[in-house]
Amino acid sequence: MKALILTEEKFIELLQKKIKDPTFTPQIFELVSYEDTPEPEIVNENWVKIKVKLGGICGTDIHILEIKQSTYQLNFVSTPAVPGHEIVGTIIEVGAKVKNLSIGDRVIIDEVLSCEVRGLELCDACKEGDFSLCYNFDKGDIAPGFINGLCKDTGGSWGEYLIAHESQVLKIPDTVSFEEALMAEPLAGSIHAVLKNLPKDSETVVVVGCGVMGLSAILALKVFSKCKIIAIDTRQSQIDLATKIGADEAFLAKKSTFIRKVARILGARTVSPPFLDPILVGGGADIVYDCVGIPSSLKTSFRLVKSKGIIMLIGQPAILEIDWTPLFVKEITLKTSNTFGIEIIDGEKKRTLQIALDLISSGKTDVTNFITHRFPLEKYKEALEVASNKSEHNSLKVIFEF
Numbered sequence: 001m002k003a004l005i006l007t008e009e010k011f012i013e014l015l016q017k018k019i020k021d022p023t024f025t026p027q028i029f030e031l032v033s034y035e036d037t038p039e040p041e042i043v044n045e046n047w048v049k050i051k052v053k054l055g056g057i058c059g060t061d062i063h064i065l066e067i068k069q070s071t072y073q074l075n076f077v078s079t080p081a082v083p084g085h086e087i088v089g090t091i092i093e094v095g096a097k098v099k100n101l102s103i104g105d106r107v108i109i110d111e112v113l114s115c116e117v118r119g120l121e122l123c124d125a126c127k128e129g130d131f132s133l134c135y136n137f138d139k140g141d142i143a144p145g146f147i148n149g150l151c152k153d154t155g156g157s158w159g160e161y162l163i164a165h166e167s168q169v170l171k172i173p174d175t176v177s178f179e180e181a182l183m184a185e186p187l188a189g190s191i192h193a194v195l196k197n198l199p200k201d202s203e204t205v206v207v208v209g210c211g212v213m214g215l216s217a218i219l220a221l222k223v224f225s226k227c228k229i230i231a232i233d234t235r236q237s238q239i240d241l242a243t244k245i246g247a248d249e250a251f252l253a254k255k256s257t258f259i260r261k262v263a264r265i266l267g268a269r270t271v272s273p274p275f276l277d278p279i280l281v282g283g284g285a286d287i288v289y290d291c292v293g294i295p296s297s298l299k300t301s302f303r304l305v306k307s308k309g310i311i312m313l314i315g316q317p318a319i320l321e322i323d324w325t326p327l328f329v330k331e332i333t334l335k336t337s338n339t340f341g342i343e344i345i346d347g348e349k350k351r352t353l354q355i356a357l358d359l360i361s362s363g364k365t366d367v368t369n370f371i372t373h374r375f376p377l378e379k380y381k382e383a384l385e386v387a388s389n390k391s392e393h394n395s396l397k398v399i400f401e402f
Contacts, residue, residue, distance in 0.1 A: 001036070001037060001038070001039045001159055001160040001161050002034070002035075002036060002037075002159070002160055002377055002378070003034075003035060003037050003082045003155070003158060003159025003160065003377075004032040004033070004034055004035075004082060004083060004084075004158040004159065004377065004380055005032060005033050005034075005035050005037060005080050005081070005082060006031060006032050006064075006079060006080065006081050006082075006083050007079045007080050007081075008074070008077065008079045009079075010031055011031060011064075011067070014026050014030065014031060014067045015067050015071070018067050025066070026065075026066070026067055028062070028065050028066065028381075028384045028385055028388045029065070029380060029381040029384050029385075030065075031064070031065050031067070032065070032083065032158075032380070034377070034378065034380060037080075037082070037159070039155075039160075039161045040153065040154060040155040040161060040162055040163045041163070042093060042095055042163050043141050043142060043153065043163065043165075044095060044097075044119070044141065045095040045096040045097035045098070046095050046097050046098060046119075046165055046166050046167075047095045047098070047163050047164065047165055047166065048091050048093060048094050048095060048098055048101055048163065048164055048166060048169060049091070049092050049093035049161060049162075049163050050087070050089040050090065050091055050092065050107065050109070050161065050162055050163070050164060050169075051089050051090050051091075051092050051160065051161055051402070052087065052088075052089040052157050052159065052160055052161065052162060052402050053088050053089045053090060053106075053178045053401075053402055054086075054087075054088050054089075054157070054178050054179065054182050054399050054400065054401055054402070055084040055086060055087060055156070055157025055158050055399060055400040055402075056084070056086030056087075056157065056182055056185070056186075056397060056398075056399050056400075057084075057086075057383065057384065057387040057397075057398045057399065057400070058085065058086055058186075059211065059213070059292075059293075059315060059316070060316045061083060061084070061085075061149075061387075062384075062387060062388050063316070063318040064083075065384060065388070066318075066388070068318035068319060069318050069319075070318065070319055073146060075138060075144065076137035076138055076144050076145065076146045076150075077144060077145055077146070077150045077151070078143035078144045078145050078150075078151055078152040078153070079152055080152055081145070081149065081150055081151060081152050081156065082149065082155045082156040082157075082158055082159035082162070083149045083150070083156050083157075083158045084148070084149045084156035084157030084158035084159070084400070085111040085147045085148050085149040085150075085156060085157065085185075086111075086157060086182055086185045086186070086399075087108065087109040087111065087148060087156070087157040087162065087182075087185075088106070088107065088108045088109075088172065088178045088181045088182045089106075089107065089109075089157075089162075089402075090104060090105065090106055090107070091103055091104065091105045091107055091169075092161075095166070098166045099166070101166060101169055101171070105171055106171065106172040106178065106181075107169045107170060107171055107172060108169075108170050108172055108181045108182070108184055108185070108353065108357070109148060109162075109164050109168050109169060109170075110131075110167075110168045110169075110170065110340075110351065110353045111147040111148040111149065111168070111185070111339070112131040112132050112134070112146065112147055112168075112339055112341070113134075113137060113142065113145050113146060113147060113148065113151055113154065114126050114131040114132075114134035114136070114137075115134055115135075115136050115140070116165065116167045117140075117141075117142070117165040117167060117168060118136060118139060118140025118141050118142060119140050119141040120136055120139060120140045123135040123136055128342075129341040129342025129343075129349060130341050130342075131339075131340075131341040131342075132146070132338040132339040132340070132341060133338070134146070142154060147339075148162060148164065148168075157400065158377065158380075158400060159377075160377075160402055170351070170353055170354055170357060172357070173357060173361040175361050176357065176360055176361050179368075179371050180360050180367055180368065181357065181360070182371070182397075182399065183212070183216075183360070183367035183370050183371070183397070184353060184356040184357045184360055184367075185353065185356075186212045186213055186216050186397075187216040187219065187220070187356040187359070187360070187365065187367065188339075188340045188352040188353045188355065188356040189213060189216070189314065189337070189339055189340055189352075190213055190216035190217040190219070190220045190291075190314060191216075191220045191224075191340065191343070191352055191355055191356055191359075192337055192339070192340035192341070192343065192352050193217065193220075193289065193312050193314045193337035194217060194220040194221055194224055194225070194289075194312075195220075195224065195343050195345075196312065196335065196337055197287060197310055197312055197335060198224055198225055199221070199225050199227040199286060199287050200225070200227065200286075201225060201226035201227060202227075203227045203228070203286035203287065204227060204228040204229075204230065204265075204266060204285055204286055205221065205227050205228070205229055205230070205285055205286060205287045205288065205289060206229075206230045206231075206232060206262070206285040206287075206288045206289070206301075206304050206305075207221075207229060207230070207231045207232065207242070207247070207288075207289045207291060208232045208288060208289065208290045208291060208292060208297050208300050208301050208304075209232070209233060209290065209291040209292035209297050209315060210231050210232070210233035210235075210238035210239065210241065210242040210250075210291075211233075211238065211291065211292070211390070211396065212370055212396060212397050213291040213314050213315055214231070214233070214238075214242070214289070214291035214292075214314075215238075215241060215242060215245060215370065216367075217289045217291055217314060218231060218242055218245055218246055218247055219245060219246070219359075219365040219366075219367070220365075221246075222245070222246040222365075223359060223364055223365065227286075228248050228249075229246065229247045229248050229249075230247065230248065230249045230250070230251070230262060230265065230285070231243070231247035231249070231250040231251070232250075232251055232253045232258065232262075232300060232304075233250070233252070233253060234252070234253050234254060234391065235252075235390070235391055235394075236252055237394055238396075239251070239252055241369060241396075245366065249262075249265060253300060256277040256278055259277060259278045259279075259280070259300075259303055259304070260278060262280075262285075262304055263278075263280050263283070263284075266280065266283050266284055266285060266304075266306075267282075267283045268280040268281060268282050268283030268284050268306075269281050269282055269283075277299070277303060278303070279302075279303045279326065280303060280304060280306070283306055284304055284305050284306030284307070284309055285304050285305050285306060285309060286306060286309055286310070287305075287309065287310045287311075287312060288301040288304055288305045288309070288310070288311045288312070289312045289314055290311055290312070290313050290314065290315055291314045291315045292315040293313060293314075293315030293316050293317035293318070294315070294317070294318075294320070295320050295321065295322045297315065298311075298313075298317075298320070298322055299322065299323070302326035302327060302330075302332065303326065305330070305332055306330075307330040307331060307332075308330070308331050308332070308333070309330070309332060309333070310332070310333045310334075310335060311332055311333070311334050311335070312335050312336075312337060313334065313335065313336045313337065314337050316338075340352035340353065343355060369396075370396055370397045371396070371397045371399055372394070372395050372396040372397060372398070373386050373387075373393070373395050373397075373398040373399070374398075374399055374400075374401045375398070375399070375400055375401065376400070376401060376402075377400050377402065380400070383398055383400060386398050
């Protein structure tokens with residue numbers, strides 16, 4: 001099959017160049033190669049094989065390709081791997097013990113490779129439904145890897161075929177297109193973040209960054225809370241889309257004047273420290289959802305959150321250099337949200353990804369405008385360029401289409 005291939009050796013090689021020369025920036029496609037590679041084969045009777053229809057390019061993927069990602073999780077990665085953890089496709093092979101799945105089913109994959117996937121007794125985290133916090137990403141029936149796309153045995157959505165354990169596979173409702181289903185993955189990530197610290201109806205929240213994760217956070221907030229939502233982004237097209245899907249206010253963050261505008265809405269005043277943008281005093285957002293995870297977004301989040309407020313970091317950060325003083329001075333609580341698992345809704349446990357699919361199927365959330373660019377896999381260099389330079393190309397979600 002044709003696939004993009006990532007190796008640890010190449011990552012380390014580029015990382016060493018970056019360490020020796022901090023100005024070194026690899027080409028966005030330099031870490032991966034386009035190759036013929038054997039199709040993955042199902043591990044045992046509890047697995048299925050899937051022909052990929054669409055594969056998304058995520059911000060975390062871009063961090064890895066830019067060699068900005070920490071080596072913190074490298075013990076839980078195995079290569080050569082086919083990247084891509086946003087996955088929809090069609091089942092083409094079913095293990096003998098698989099129940100409720102059939103050849104021809106349209107499916108989406110819950111990408112986390114936790115205990116059940118690995119054929120292990122559930123660890124304490126998995127028992128709680130916190131699959132992304134699993135203790136055993138390097139044990140069991142498959143090679144190390146915490147998600148599809150970073151495990152050499154499973155494959156990922158940047159290749160024509162992959163395999164998945166039956167517990168990972170959810171059927172796509174007939175009323176939901178492949179394109180809509182693909183967006184259930186980032187929507188699930190935002191649902192998980194919102195439900196971890198659900199704002200009260202009387203509170204005001206700020207969503208920093210209106211890419212796919214930020215827009216998904218707005219959609220999740222509209223479903224689960226009646227709070228007031230202020231959206232911040234550096235692109236007018238994203239501000240317009242945030243307003244369209246339900247943000248009460250939206251501001252372009254190209255000049256520091258937006259901070260004063262937000263301050264007025266939040267009933268706060270601003271002061272301007274030397275050489276720094278204004279900061280809010282005497283008020284601010286109850287919760288800020290940082291959906292980018294880069295120094296500039298965190299600086300904005302620190303400024304806009306109230307004293308003793310909460311910042312929920314949804315956008316996965318890479319290696320950052322940032323002034324943490326506001327976090328300390330304002331006694332801010334910084335929380336993080338890592339993928340998703342099982343949520344408790346009205347006293348019942350339900351997979352986050354299933355919640356996302358149900359919301360899309362019911363029409364309560366509209367993700368039809370999220371995909372802006374499609375590429376065949378052989379044009380991966382162009383696809384990765386468009387995905388990594390969103391302002392230049394006015395891109396939102398970039399996907400590979402098979």
